[in-house]
Amino acid sequence: MTDKFVVGPSPHVLGPKTVKSVMWEVVIALAPVSIAGILLFGLDALLVLVTATVTAMILEALVLHRNLKPASILGDGSAAVSGLILGLILPPSTPLWMVVIAAAVGILLGKHAFGGLGNNIFNPALVARAFVFMSWPVAMTTWHGPLSLSDWTTRVSVDVASSASPLGGAQHGLMEMFLGQTAGSIGETSALAILLGAIFLIVRGHIDWRAPLGYVGSAAVVAAIYSFLGGDFALTTIAWQLMAGGLLFAAVFMITDMVTSPVTKTGRLLFGIGCGLITMVIRLYLSAPEGVTYGILFMNAMVPLIDRYTVPKVFGEVKSR
């Protein structure tokens, strides 16, 4: 027995969570939407998801490790999360070369130009989507509806134009929208699959209810006011607005992005409300379908400010201070 013992700072026991475990659990939470997207939109969707995820992982491995060993590619899982989320918010008919460019923009410009994991101000997947949306607006707003199982392997190319999304004016029943049987981005159409992911994330303690609730709540309020002013107030209109486009997906998977949202509790709520308001104003008054992307990107930039103004009162702080 030697008298040499390990010394180090307290605490001497640490919890089970690691960056890796957190990231891969987010990937698990994305499984229902990914599977739903692939079932609904066929091989196209599968190829887009795989391309986006793999490109992101390979680029991150090259940036961080300058090699492509399997361990480097798997990394801490954060590139897989960004890549997969990016794939899920693209239309299923997006050409694969465009997906590669989008993933590169997300990882290189959105993440590593800011200093890598934890330092990026903007959600990398949204940076990527904003970029491809501005560069190839037509491809980004060309959707096709769900495929029947027999067509599953059919490739739908962009120029074989397609059906309108709900936000583009397509009419759908609420049930169809809840299940995701509408035209839209791969992971954004099925409210059911999104909710499954949300439940998993909440149960595992990876997301807090404040940002999503602030987001969906404020969007619902704007939708209610808008429909009331328009004279066609109905609860179904509000539900329709919430399920259309990428709003629900964003509520669960994007405004909860840890790196790019506030850390304070009040801040998370304000952040969600801000994102919701901007999203809906862009959507309803500017008639642009990209409200989700720009609403969140704008609020991402506000995060340091929000954190600064929502520092909580410390335990026992006297009220008059």
Place this chain on the structure above:
Amino acid sequence: MSKSFSGGIHPAYNKAMTAEIPIADMPLPDKVRLPLSQHIGAPCKPLVAKGDTVAMGQKIADSDSFVSAPIHASVAGEVVLVDDQAIEIKTDKEKSRFSGAAQSYNNQGELRQIIREAGIVGLGGATFPTHVKVTPPEGVTIHTFMINGAECEPFLTTDHRVMLEQGQEMIAGSKLLMEACGAEKTIIGIEKNKPDAIEHMSKLIADEPAFAVTGVQVKYPQGWEKQLIKSLVGQEVPDKGLPLDLGIVMNNVATAVAVHRAVEYGEPLLNRVVTVSGSGINKPQNVRAPLGTSVADLVEFCGGLKPEAAKIIDGGPMMGRALSTLDTPITKGTSGILVFNRDEVHLFSEDPCIRCASCVDACPSRLLPNYLALYVKREMLDEAEEINLMSCIECGCCSYVCPSKIPLVHYFQRGKQEINARNRNQ
């Protein structure tokens, strides 16, 4: 809803290893080393010289400061070393028998004096001199006395065992402390993972109208004074304030027992119960060890270390201190000696902060640990102070939950030291 506070964590408690085993009395070691500073406040000055013969229980060091507590010889024997750090005594096992007599007092002041003379400090680990705690400043009235039986640190079971084995003495001591601080009632707070202690205490106080026992939620750091008060009465002790500000004084289980013994038998603080536990020790158990016993002797008494033993912790795993050597004495504040095997030694790695806010949600003081760490790292001390670095209680909840394994507490200790140093120099 269980009575509780916000934030906090649920680490693995690992108390079963020692909770059921009665406290073992350790035979006197051949030598004791008694540090001159075993408490918060002014260090003591030696009253003996090398070569002196001392009796067991004899006062061997004291201080003129109010905030201090004298040190007594925990064994009889010959003083073999006196320096500015500690006094060492070679034990004379024949003569090591304590004899004292019940102390009487006529007023609060005399009672407090008995407590002071017995060298009693907070035995939960805080080591704040007890006579100071029960002396409210002019104009402050204390209405409630509380006993902290939460014992929220994983592994530790000393208070649990003491409540079960010396409950009667604890109640007697609580009455004395209640009298010393002028309180009218006593609330005993115990975490609900000790149902036997809650039941036992409830029985003991059945005929004591001034006493109440309250079970509180099992959550770390429930035993932190301010958090436990919040759980028990729903009020927050002011930031940078004291429980006194709410008319409350709180003491630990073992402290109350020590006060009882000081009055009843005239016995100063000579020993304390230490939980010796962890995977790297052969016989985990609670041990009543003379103050000044070396960790080596204590470990020996508990069957020695296992070959894989790699880390020794003085205190609990959340707030304790890693020891580099077994040649360290048990002091008034030593609540546990834990031995971890190599495979349980976590290393902080410091991946980048992913802003997951786990630390924010876990912080019982409602701080923003991620920003605090960032500011300390960048030497932005003003900014760190601005967002209340000094209110951090170093409980370790933030480090525990951090997925990036950032040694947050380490940064906060460093930052606080730097701020204190800077303030001294101004």
